[in-house]
Amino acid sequence: MTTTEIPHPAEWPVYDESVTLQVADLVRSGRTFDYRHGQEIRTLEDQFSALHENRHALAVNSGTSALFAAYHSLGIEPGDEVLVPASTFLATASPLFLLGAVPVLCDSGESSGNVTAATLRSRLTPRTKAIVVTHLFGCPCPMDEIMRFAREVSLPVVEDCSHAHGSTYRGRPVGVFGDLAAFSIGGLKLVSGGMGGILLARERRHHEIACLLTSFQQRSQITVTDPGLRGLADVGLGGNLRITPMAAVLATSHLRRLPQLVEAKRRNISRLMEALVAHPGVTTQALTRGRTMGGWYDAVVAVDPDIAGFTRADLVDALCAEGVKARVPRTGPLHVRSVFRGDPVAAGLLKYPAAVRNAYFSYGEKDFPRSSSLHDSWVSLPATYFNDDEGVLVQPYVHAIERALSGLRRKSAGSVAAVR
Template sequence: MPTHSPSGRLWPWWSSAARAEAAARISRGDLSAADARDPDISALEDAVRRELAPDAHVLACASGTAALASAYAALGCLPGAEILVPSHTFRATVTPLVALGLVPVLCDTHPATGSIDLEDAAARVTRRTEGIVVTHMWGRPVPLAQARAFADQHHLALVEDCSHAHGTRHHDQPVGGAADVAVWSLGTTKMVSGGTCGALTTRDRALFDRAVVFGQPKHRALAEATEYALRAVAQSGLGQNLRANPLAAILARDHLDRLGAILAVKNERQAAVEKLLTGLPETGLVPLPRPPGHTHGALYKWHWLHPDAARATTVLAEAGLRARRPAPGLHTLPMFTQPALARLLLPGAPRLPQAGDLPATDRFLAGLIELDTRDVYDPATDPVALYEAALTRAASRLHI
């Protein structure tokens, strides 16, 4: 994949003020954040509440994966419980379930939204099913009201994985607000990144306290938890150290403080590049439409459709664009295709997907090209010229 951008900067980067704040923290020599109330951790949690999760309890974690593990542990499901999950999601949506002895049950993809197909999920509910996870993949929101109604109908806990969807709303409702508990990655190349960081949000105080005791330092757990049993556990902890690093908290807060501007720049560049595509119909490249009800936010990654996506991806990458194929569905991973491995990792008798069992996921992903968009964040430069030149170079080879 090309490593350049018009400005030479690929996302993420941070403001000079944030870098100075991080340097000052290093100079103070305290990087543990083990106190009950670390000021930089608290400031990040306040920013998450302000920008992403109004009125929620917020728990900063070491990563989005750590936040997912904390959320799943806080649900209180016993080992062997089944959790419905999308087959089209990032692997870390599912792997913490396995570490906790829970059984992920893969569900097919809705062709219009790219999110979990709730009709297919309903057919997979059993007496062992205790939860459902929905992922706002690539910043494309899941229909929130339908997800909440499904969970209520089947008496399931609802978890929203919002790791790609900072600032996203569905029919003006912020993602994360329909769930019993929601999680956010604040790391790697996300639109909000502290390098490695994450957050858990919930309006359920008891669930929040369980998450704190599961993975946070003793002093924080004792300061938060009020239930006698949880306080007793907090004295020793459960062997998990999932707290956020204060440097990551400073950097992630820098992006949250500028989130509106970040989203605006991404949307402006997306509109300009898609206008270029309409002027080059011979390429056969068509932007994947935004899902119905997507009323606010920017896409974390862009996706274009093409009749021969594999060849088109190669052509675009050779022309200089940051293009690749999206990851295949989770049902293609060895954990779900090799029975011996599944028996080792998953308790009980896991229901493994069979060939052709999740056809909509395969169809949805088959024609897609993915652009990571790390080269479009800089408001001081115009990457559209780079895209125009690359698409012009590629047009003759993509002619259909």
Template sequence: MADRSDELALFGGEPVITLPRPHEVWPPPADPAELAALAAQRDDDISIKGRCGPIARFETEFLEFLEGRVRHAVTFNSGTSALFAAYFALGVTEGVEVVGPALTYHAALSPVYALRGSVVLADVDVQTRGISPAAVRAAITENTRVITVVHQWGHPCDMDAILRIAEENGLRVLEDCSHAHGSRYKGRPVGTFGDAAVFSLQANKAVFAGEGGILVTDDRAVHDRATLLGHYRDRSREEIDDESLRRYWVSGFGLKLRMSPFNAVVASHALAAFPERKEARHRCLRYLTDRLADVDYIEPVHVCDEVDMGAWYGYKPLYRPKALEGISRGTLIAALRAEGMEVGAPSGPRLATLPLYCAEANPLFPEARYLPNRVRPGTNAEFVEAHALSLPTFYRWPQDKELIDHYVEAFHKIHRHRVALAEYDTRSR
């Protein structure tokens, strides 16, 4: 590669990367077969009320995707709705505590508040970015009923340890797999370990519906309660086993959270295309990881030996400021963006910094028993929040190989000019 040791673009030099952003264009455009299926669905049925048509097909396909390790799947209009149904089905109510990760997307735990429950935040593991089993154990009280694991950014949590803690304490386990379609822990698909699991199908996900979510479980009671929370009439009458619950079939539990058939069509096509896209994404990100090994101020994403990252969800390396003259992450990001890179800090802050999680009262039910969280310094969650970078989830192989090379060269260019950039950073503070 040609030497590009000219002046930093932040100071008026030529940028390393000239391809216009965005560099990750997702979701990919629809192929003719998907467009034809959407058009046919328009004239066939645009308001499916039961488990039939594209809804039934997608749910069946998703269970096959999970290798038949769970028996039940229920679609919803969003991953958040599916999580709401899962928490309800697992018995979250006022006075119940749910232990979940301190650093993740807010919706992984926010439905707990709509059920008048409380969230207890536990620290994360720096390598997996998921909840720390030791922190989970320390957070459990007599009011804990559920442990929520989020396979953050696609990396599975330590499920052996989590399941052991749950069994010892009589707790239920909910897996949020919204980032982790196709990820595996010790050869087994995530989403098949807990009492229930939820996959978001929002447009940025590897398997996408536009908007949507799917709840999977091997527990018939969880299926019945979750179904009644978001579905009514045909599906509830036909699908509910429990006689005491089936009597609600006309109304369900008063909500309508079901998926549109159009979203199900899109999701089926995304699921069918997933294996090929996953393989291309893996090749891109393995190559990026290998190339970043020579950039001493970047810690590439660590993938534990016992896991398969499946979809990935962004590429989130850690910044080591001591190896770059102590330059602030903000200045580094500005310099990299000037070089043409699509880069930022991950968008999700620690949950304890959000009003919903730290307010003195539940904003929906101020009279409910409520356990506010406090920001704790010196945690792994704080470290990851402060040091992570967010890069594109490259997925076009081999087309993206040259672009990845340019990204790595931009990192090297910053290092060559670190002294000048450090002086700029000091003046900017």
């Protein structure tokens, strides 16, 4: 099979010249670290707060660290259970290992792959101490019903918004519904400093505990004002999870352009989706009324082979042959990962009691059927190439998608004719 080559521009993150000069100035002046709370970090936190209904914002070195700080600030202890989506990136669950807490996986409740109040409720036990939800690929969870459930059972909620910069639910940005929210601002995210994360907190106390965990005394003595916590500011709580000034500057440059970036991505990805869903049996992630996609961390479509006449693997192969960087989404169900399937090395390292390992770390492939079946149907397009206003890659991709689908239709028609 010959493969068509489509020239691709630089993959996100992309920075303009003025920002790279600003970073170079920081390096030249030796300001590659910040123990205190310098202008670069204050600016990032203030702008993040302003975009999210003035929640308390704390910049850290990764989204994983933001989640760790969120769980720690809630007082999650060894043996506590936290309800976690089965369909999410592993970092939604893995910080709980460091606290000796138990991630209790919950099946998807929507075709988006997100959890619902019903799937969370089904995994509730007397040991449940918190809920975390992931706005998967940037698609908001049904936060109204989830928050009603959380209030009913008196549990705090953490939103993992790492895929969802600029996504909204009923006109409000994701990250303002739960008690805490974690954003990744690293890697390929729409707002990226290369490495970084943001923790948003409703309550000042959670913000200050997270500061004690993630910073040394210089920042803590500036930020921590609670009389019951301030006495710890001279030592802190043992973490060193600070963001760098360079990362803060880079991420701020994207944050300032967030509405523009969200609109460009919506316009570009929508055109790709329109080309794909023109074929019966190919559908997009369901966006019900009141939800908007922002980050589009993955641009995902689902294939129903009974309707489409071809499989997910057929579509991936056909798209790749036309030069499209299509693949299976890397973010997949956690229950098929080694640590959740009874891996003996993981069991020895994590040191959970045998009863806990047997109940929550020995899943089989069929234990979360909807999460598995959804992931088995999904095809991901490289959304990180579609953040530009011009959409330079859109038309080549649309033509490639049309060629791939046309070839699959011909092949399907030929198979049917042969059977007859």
